[in-house]
Amino acid sequence: MLDVKWVRDNREEFATMLSNRNYSFPLDRFIELDTMRRETLLEVETLKEKRNAGAKEIGLKKKSGENPEELMEEMRQVGDKVKEFDEKIGTIETELDDLAMRIPNRPHESVPIGADENDNIEIRKNGNPLEFDFEPKPHWDLGETLGIMDFERGVKLAESRFTVLKGAGARLERALMNFMLDLHTMEHGFTEIAPPILVNTATMSGTGQLPKFAEDLYKCVDDDLWLIPTAEVPLTNLHSGEMLNEVDLPKYYCAFTPCFRREAGSYGRDMRGMLRQHQFDKVEMVMLSTPDKSYDELEKMTSYAERILQLLGIPYRVICLCTGDMGFGAAKTYDIEVWLPSQNCYREISSCSNCEDFQARRMGTKYRPAAGGKPRFIHTLNGSGIAIGRCLIALMENYQNKDGSITVPEALRPYAGGMEIVK
RNA sequence: GGAGAGGUGGCUGAGUGGUCGAAGGCGCUCGCCUGGAAAGUGAGUGAACGGGUAACCGUUCCAAGGGUUCAAAUCCCUUCCUCUCCGCCA
Numbered sequence: 009m010l011d012v013k014w015v016r017d018n019r020e021e022f023a024t025m026l027s028n029r030n031y032s033f034p035l036d037r038f039i040e041l042d043t044m045r046r047e048t049l050l051e052v053e054t055l056k057e058k059r060n061a062g063a064k065e066i067g068l069k070k071k072s073g074e075n076p077e078e079l080m081e082e083m084r085q086v087g088d089k090v091k092e093f094d095e096k097i098g099t100i101e102t103e104l105d106d107l108a109m110r111i112p113n114r115p116h117e118s119v120p121i122g123a124d125e126n127d128n129i130e131i132r133k134n135g136n137p138l139e140f141d142f143e144p145k146p147h148w149d150l151g152e153t154l155g156i157m158d159f160e161r162g163v164k165l166a167e168s169r170f171t172v173l174k175g176a177g178a179r180l181e182r183a184l185m186n187f188m189l190d191l192h193t194m195e196h197g198f199t200e201i202a203p204p205i206l207v208n209t210a211t212m213s214g215t216g217q218l219p220k221f222a223e224d225l226y227k228c229v230d231d232d233l234w235l236i237p238t239a240e241v242p243l244t245n246l247h248s249g250e251m252l253n254e255v256d257l258p259k260y261y262c263a264f265t266p267c268f269r270r271e272a273g274s275y276g277r278d279m280r281g282m283l284r285q286h287q288f289d290k291v292e293m294v295m296l297s298t299p300d301k302s303y304d305e306l307e308k309m310t311s312y313a314e315r316i317l318q319l320l321g322i323p324y325r326v327i328c329l330c331t332g333d334m335g336f337g338a339a340k341t342y343d344i345e346v347w348l349p350s351q352n353c354y355r356e357i358s359s360c361s362n363c364e365d366f367q368a369r370r371m372g373t374k375y376r377p378a379a380g381g382k383p384r385f386i387h388t389l390n391g392s393g394i395a396i397g398r399c400l401i402a403l404m405e406n407y408q409n410k411d412g413s414i415t416v417p418e419a420l421r422p423y424a425g426g427m428e429i430v431k
Numbered sequence: 432g433g434a435g436a437g438g439u440g441g442c443u444g445a446g447u448g449g450u451c452g453a454a455g456g457c458g459c460u461c462g463c464c465u466g467g468a469a470a471g472u473g474a475g476u477g478a479a480c481g482g483g484u485a486a487c488c489g490u491u492c493c494a495a496g497g498g499u500u501c502a503a504a505u506c507c508c509u510u511c512c513u514c515u516c517c518g519c520c521a
Contacts, residue, residue, distance in 0.1 A: 052490085053480095053481070056491085062501065063502040064450070067501090080501045083501040087501070194514095364510085382478095
């Protein structure tokens with residue numbers, strides 16, 4: 009959510025921002041509603057002032073034994089008018105608030121302006137794509153042959169885009185989870201959280217998944233509960249509606265959770281293998297920061313995600329998303345992409361974003377500055393640290409051997425019961 | 432799921448339908464005191480929205496949403512949450 013006052017006073021800049029994002033929004037209607045709201049507010053507040061004064065006077069008259077009946081009749085009419093205007097404002101605000109919740113965040117000035125993923129900028133690269141002296145296989149071939157991935161039974165149990173991991177596959181998934189959590193909690197200073205993976209509508213709205221992206225989520229029929237698409241949702245909302253002290257910031261939270269996405273609108277894409285699933289595991293990092301430090305924290309967070317890939321020895325690159333490719337709530341986003349030999353390209357494995365005060369406004373999370381002064385909204389950041397399913401894929405494809413076996417990276421072996429090779 | 436008790440500011444905790452945005456305390460801020468600190472002491476200290484260059488003014492907010500009334504933190508209804516007891520359960 010943006011500050012409505014800012015939108016009102018910076019209409020040009022706001023319109024430019026929307027077009028940079030390729031985002032269609034009924035700006036004229038929004039301004040119209042805002043104007044109507046303020047005009048009506050002025051009228052009703054005048055009436056309420058009159059009513060308050062009248063009510064007070066009636067009280068005094070009763071005390072002094074006078075007959076307030078005439079004034080009471082007048083106030084009765086004022087009251088009816090107030091009710092009428094209040095209803096009008098209610099209607100206006102319902103529409104206005106709904107629109108406000110659908111305004112995307114304003115990109116940071118350092119974000120490249122561009123239309124789509126082709127305009128993203130590569131920031132750095134780590135490791136080079138491996139040279140194989142054989143034709144590298146896709147992970148689905150490797151996984152099925154080794155008996156560690158079962159795509160058919162995943163579909164049987166649920167539907168397409170669900171996969172069963174077996175034996176060493178399941179073990180590696182668990183090893184990756186513990187490897188990542190240990191690194192973040194013991195070396196990067198994160199507090200580990202085990203959050204609910206079903207959350208209510210208010211929580212989903214706080215981080216921006218609702219109201220606009222309901223079709224991407226799984227919803228419970230009989231309860232006001234939704235399956236989380238990422239642990240960013242519960243972690244960021246941990247302090248919703250709270251007043252924090254500056255000395256308690258920054259806060260670093262991480263969590264392992266399954267994530268659930270309907271993937272509506274990506275019907276044909278990545279149908280083979282387990283690159284794009286309705287359910288996948290992820291370790292997520294969330295930081296709550298003061299505004300002056302949040303961009304430093306974004307660099308740190310990105311480096312923490314990279315660290316995982318460095319230790320595992322998987323080639324990757326970091327790109328900065330352009331205005332047209334960024335997510336709804338982000339002010340700046342770095343994506344980390346890993347090299348997938350079978351696809352001969354880089355694919356996203358982590359996304360680290362600074363949302364500035366966009367989510368904090370929705371959630372109502374403020375902090376009291378140590379130097380005194382008014383409470384301010386915090387800045388929130390989130391990043392995958394990292395997607396476990398995709399990490400498993402990258403590991404399998406990059407560490408495959410000519411005979412179809414997979415070498416387990418050394419850093420992971422202690423977490424996999426000393427397993428050195430999957431064959 | 433059944434019965435009862437509650438939800439008030441950053442925290443704690445009062446509040447007969449009328450001058451209550453809300454006593455008191457804690458915390459915090461600025462002074463005094465002190466060589467410095469603690470203790471003591473004086474004053475101040477909620478937020479959102481609207482209007483105004485500003486000082487400031489107005490409206491709203493006592494879990495959430497409705498209702499009664501000239502007037503609601505206070506009365507009524509609904510929902511949510513917390514606590515105690517019972518039942519059920521991994």
